Amino acid sequence: MNEENINANEAPKKVSPLVSLEEDLKFYSDSIKEVSVEIMVEGISLYPIFIAHQHEVKIGELILNREELNTKWTIQASTLEEFVEKGIIHPDKKESFIKNYKRPEDYMCVFVIVPDGANFIFYPFK
Incomplete structure (x- = not known):
């Protein structure tokens, strides 16, 4: 097999958007x-x-605009109550969410939205 074929079979490695998110956080x-x-x-x-x-x-x-700050991610502030009100967190899941919520003095609760979907992460304050 020549080099061309080997390289053609390797999918290019995509850098996770979470790398830039961590930098911005x-x-x-x-x-x-x-x-x-x-x-x-x-x-x-x-x-x-x-x-x-x-x-x-x-x-x-809106609290931190990526265009104004020359970063990759925009940050908006919300609350559990708004997430329940908008149907993002089902009322039946509210207690479970509260139970898993980490100390807000130590961690930020971040709802990360990417093209593939969205998920909650808890990221420690520095």
């Missing part, structure tokens, strides 16, 4: 923590959720 950490504390102190929610996306979403309030 480190960069955004202090700002996200500030907003998280504000949401809790003001009595808005005990369960802040931050939406990380690269497109447009219709949930939460």
Whole structure:
């Protein structure tokens, strides 16, 4: 087999978008923590959720715009209550979500939206 065939059979390795997300979350950490504390102190929610996306979403309030900050991800702030209200978290799953929610003083709860779908992650504040 010549080299051409070997290389043609190897799928190009795609870099996960989560690599750039981690970089941005480190960069955004202090700002996200500030907003998280504000949401809790003001009595808005005990369960802040931050939406990380690269497109447009219709949930939460824009807090960090990737175009303005020259980063790869935009972050919006929301709450468990809004996620239930919008049907993203089913009311029957609310208690389970609360049980699995990590200490908001130590972790940001991030709802990551990528073309393949969306998922929750808990990322430690720096």
